[in-house]
Amino acid sequence: MEIVTARLTLRRPVPSDIDAIYELHHNPDACHHNPSDLLATRTDAKTVYTRWDDHWRRHGFGYWVVAGRDDAAATAGFCGLKFVRFRDREVLNLFYRLDPAVWGSGLGTEAATAVVSWAGERLPEWPILARVRPGNVASQRVASRAGLSRSEELDEPGEDGLDWMYTLRWDGRGQA
Incomplete structure (x- = not known):
């Protein structure tokens, strides 16, 4: 399954994406606001890929590889949704992390908007949650x-x- 935007192609990760x-x-720059996400080894990346692939196998969606339409071989980052438990209920967690080389280009917003739109069409009953660090103004904008x-x-x-929460389809009582 792919999502195509004006400048991007978002596709399911495959084993050859482990290096990316x-x-x-x-x-460290890419994970500056979330240092616990830093990986030490390629084996750690394989573990991450396995978790992402398992979500895809179980649910038919997950985190996508973000690449430019003109150069699909060049990975710009990752963006997508996965089911998580939040306050005793399942919600969709919106994740986006792009290569610092493309920061400020609007690609993060383009990818996240495409993923949220995809979810609105295919998973409209599910609330979406994004956890954002208070100091990460760019992520807040996305x-x-x-x-x-x-x-x-x-x-x-x-x-x-502290995680600042951004939501979609969430009412004030914590219900979708």
Whole structure:
């Protein structure tokens, strides 16, 4: 399954993407706001790929590889959705992490918007949640531009400190 936008192709990861997973998640700049996501070895990247692939096998969607339409071989990053437990319910977690070399180009917003739109068509009953670090202004902009709203009442500690929550299809009582 692919998602195609004006500048991007988003596709399911395959085993040959393990090196790209490692390269991005081994980059301290890319994981600056979420240092617990830093990978030390390619074996760690294989473990990440296996988790992502398992989600795809079980649900038919997950995290996509983000690549330029003109150069599909060059991975710009990863963006997608996965089921997570949040406050005793399942929700869709929106994830996006792009290579620092493409930051500021609007590709993160383009990818996240495409993924949120995809979910609106195929999973409209599911709330979407994005966890964003308070200091990550660029990520906050991506979440907002993709259609999510700041939900301060849901903020909570995460692995790397306070998580600010952005949501879509979430009412004030924590219901979709």
